Amino acid sequence: GAGVSQSPSNKVTEKGKDVELRCDPISGHTALYWYRQSLGQGLEFLIYFQGNSAPDKSGLPSDRFSAERTGGSVSTLTIQRTQQEDSAVYLCASSSLFHGADTQYFGPGTRLTVL
Amino acid sequence: QQQVKQSPQSLIVQKGGISIINCAYENTAFDYFPWYQQFPGKGPALLIAIRPDVSEKKEGRFTISFNKSAKQFSLHIMDSQPGDSATYFCAAARSGNTPLVFGKGTRLSVIA
Numbered sequence: 001g002a003g004v005s006q007s008p009s010n011k012v013t014e015k016g017k018d019v020e021l022r023c024d025p026i027s028g029h030t031a032l033y034w035y036r037q038s039l040g041q042g043l044e045f046l047i048y049f050q051g052n053s054a055p056d057k058s059g060l061p062s063d064r065f066s067a068e069r070t071g072g073s074v075s076t077l078t079i080q081r082t083q084q085e086d087s088a089v090y091l092c093a094s095s096s097l098f099h100g101a102d103t104q105y106f107g108p109g110t111r112l113t114v115l
Numbered sequence: 116q117q118q119v120k121q122s123p124q125s126l127i128v129q130k131g132g133i134s135i136i137n138c139a140y141e142n143t144a145f146d147y148f149p150w151y152q153q154f155p156g157k158g159p160a161l162l163i164a165i166r167p168d169v170s171e172k173k174e175g176r177f178t179i180s181f182n183k184s185a186k187q188f189s190l191h192i193m194d195s196q197p198g199d200s201a202t203y204f205c206a207a208a209r210s211g212n213t214p215l216v217f218g219k220g221t222r223l224s225v226i227a
Contacts (some may be wrong), residue, residue: 031212042121042204042219043159050212059214091158095212102147102210106158111219 002026004107006092012113013082021110025094032075033095033104034067038088045088046090049075082114118142119207121218128225136221141186145207148202149215153202161226162203163190179215183191191209195225 005024013019025032034046045059049069060066064082069075079086087110093104118141140148148160163174163177165188172179178191192199202213202222206215 013180033214035215035217042217043206043215045214045216047212049197056214093158097212103149103164104212104215106151106160108156108158111209 004074004092004094006107006110007092008110009108010111010113012115014079014115015084016022018078019082019112020082021090022072023075023077023086023094023107024093025075025092026096026105027073027075029094029096029105030068030072031095031097031104032076033093034077035091035093037091037109044089046077078113084114087112087114091106117217118216119205120137121205123219123221124219125222126186126224127194127224130195130197130225130227132195133226134190134195134223134225135198136186136203136205136223138189138207138218139185140207140216142207142216143186144209145216146186147177147208147210149208150177151204151206151217153204153220155221178227187192192223195223197221197225197227199227 007022030051035043047067049054057080064080067077089109092110093106095104117161150162151159152162156207176193181188204216
């Protein structure tokens with residue numbers, strides 16, 4: 001079946017602009033995660049959705065970052081007033097409590113460049 | 116506070132040799148320890164994972180060794196091949212589909 005998909009694959013924006021990044025998880029997966037991978041760094045957790053529960057936003061670096069998940073499926077990560085330090089690869093992952101529990105399947109990522 | 120420490124940052128191994136990557140964690144609540152493999156331009160892919168009820172897990176050429184008392188775990192790649200050249204990340208989490216805490220990664224190069 002289809003894996004996790006993300007769009008766009010690349011995004012170049014100017015400092016101060018808002019950007020939206022999209023994630024389509026694997027169908028039926030109840031958990032969805034956003035991570036950020038900066039150059040030379042590991043993966044940093046941003047936000048996590050589990051079913052209908054309130055999202056865990058503890059990893060968001062500032063209030064310029066927000067995310068929503070509509071209908072328990074597609075998620076959008078929004079970065080307002082982008083800064084150069086926001087340049088990174090944004091990765092989305094999904095997992096299921098019932099199939100390969102705890103295994104997170106990652107999308108290919110969106111490479112964000114803020115000029 | 117870095118909850119998962121990974122070493123080395125980079126590793127060069129001869130084809131056919133053994134690649135060893137080590138990780139240490141701090142949070143004793145963690146009970147799920149996966150290793151991910153990432154090729155350039157791709158998202159990470161699960162390679163192998165272990166839970167604390169066993170000390171070792173082997174899948175093909177890949178083995179995880181786990182030491183609960185030392186809070187350490189390691190990845191061994193036997194008979195390393197050039198196709199294994201990638202970045203490897205260890206991670207830790209609490210069971211139940213919770214966010215992963217990643218190490219900073221090890222860039223492995225297998226040379227012929």
